[in-house]
Amino acid sequence: MARRARLRSEAERRRFVTRSTRQRPASFQERWRFLVDGTVQGVGFRQACRRRAMELGLSGWVRNLDDGRVEVEAEGEQLPLNELRLWCEQGPSEARVRLVRPCKIPITGADWFEIRH
Numbered sequence: 001m002a003r004r005a006r007l008r009s010e011a012e013r014r015r016f017v018t019r020s021t022r023q024r025p026a027s028f029q030e031r032w033r034f035l036v037d038g039t040v041q042g043v044g045f046r047q048a049c050r051r052r053a054m055e056l057g058l059s060g061w062v063r064n065l066d067d068g069r070v071e072v073e074a075e076g077e078q079l080p081l082n083e084l085r086l087w088c089e090q091g092p093s094e095a096r097v098r099l100v101r102p103c104k105i106p107i108t109g110a111d112w113f114e115i116r117h
Contacts, residue, residue, distance in 0.1 A: 043094035
């Protein structure tokens, strides 16, 4: 049997919480720097890292360092940041990651992820 919608007065309608009036809680943003050590240059690490960060909805950047390491700065919610850290520990298939050193840094409010040179 089909339900019939009840007509409510405006005062009655305001008493009930609906999905459209409820606000989402503000997300807690963090920014992390990862220094990735190992065979991580020349294997597509930066491109793969950027792709993974964008899939996770993170912002920030990735770049090669002169000493052979890769530096990643990523900003977003804690769970996606942890997923990126776990990905950095493996890297793309050609990479041989020895160590990932994470550290927390102040947020910048960036809203994109780029490859820096």
